[in-house]
Amino acid sequence: MKRFCLMVLLTMTGCSAGPAQHLYVLRAPEPPTATVAPDGGETELELRRVSVPDFLDTTDILLRDGTNGLRVSPTGRWGERLSVGFAQALRGALVSRLPALRVVQNASGQTRAWRARVEVEAFDVLPDGRCVLSARWSVLRPDAIPETAFEPVGERSTIVVQASGRDDAAVVAAMTRAIDALADRIATATSEIPRHSRAASAR
Numbered sequence: 001m002k003r004f005c006l007m008v009l010l011t012m013t014g015c016s017a018g019p020a021q022h023l024y025v026l027r028a029p030e031p032p033t034a035t036v037a038p039d040g041g042e043t044e045l046e047l048r049r050v051s052v053p054d055f056l057d058t059t060d061i062l063l064r065d066g067t068n069g070l071r072v073s074p075t076g077r078w079g080e081r082l083s084v085g086f087a088q089a090l091r092g093a094l095v096s097r098l099p100a101l102r103v104v105q106n107a108s109g110q111t112r113a114w115r116a117r118v119e120v121e122a123f124d125v126l127p128d129g130r131c132v133l134s135a136r137w138s139v140l141r142p143d144a145i146p147e148t149a150f151e152p153v154g155e156r157s158t159i160v161v162q163a164s165g166r167d168d169a170a171v172v173a174a175m176t177r178a179i180d181a182l183a184d185r186i187a188t189a190t191s192e193i194p195r196h197s198r199a200a201s202a203r
Helices: 002-016 082-097 170-191 195-203
Strands: 022-024 043-047 062-066 069-078 100-102 113-123 128-139 153-162
Touching: 022 170, 043 082, 062 113, 062 170, 069 170, 082 100, 082 113, 082 170, 113 170, 128 170, 153 170
Parallel strands: 022 069, 043 100, 043 113
Antiparallel strands: 062 069, 113 128, 128 153
16 A cells, blocks of 8 residues: 555656756856956956846746736746846856956956946846846946946946747847847947046046
8 A cells, every 4th residue: 555655646746747947047158368467457347246126036037928927937947046147148248348348246456446237127028029128237437436326327228139939048048139238238338448547547
């Protein structure tokens, strides 16, 4: 009888198990780069932790289901919390777009680093396959108080990317492209930082 009960339990456990879940990240492996500038005077841009809405900061891949509903993907999960993955992906995208800057998540303390802040307001994949990223971002001068108004550059950006499908891989690819598009905007706005830093040091 005990053996029969054990077999029934194992059978029920096997039947209740869902499909195998794949783990995803929002970034590709970074190519090796030099960590010290040849003249030792490289300007740092510190990208601190990206803030996202609490309900998004999870390892679940969430899809919009109607106006107010959310659906958890049964086949895929993030390999890290979304806020961590977003920050890593954005940093990698900025590294490739701002070769004159050393983009870091924790400033070395050897230089007065510029500081980038990103506040994600929405990062949704809608039922029609559109990925919508809305974020407020800023870059602060080294002498700015962190809690002051956004300066010298900053704005609210809304980016829409069409996913090629509703499967996990297509959703992750669309979200990655949205982060790349945000990196394009930040990089364009901050491309003058090295020149500004040299001018400030010369005074």
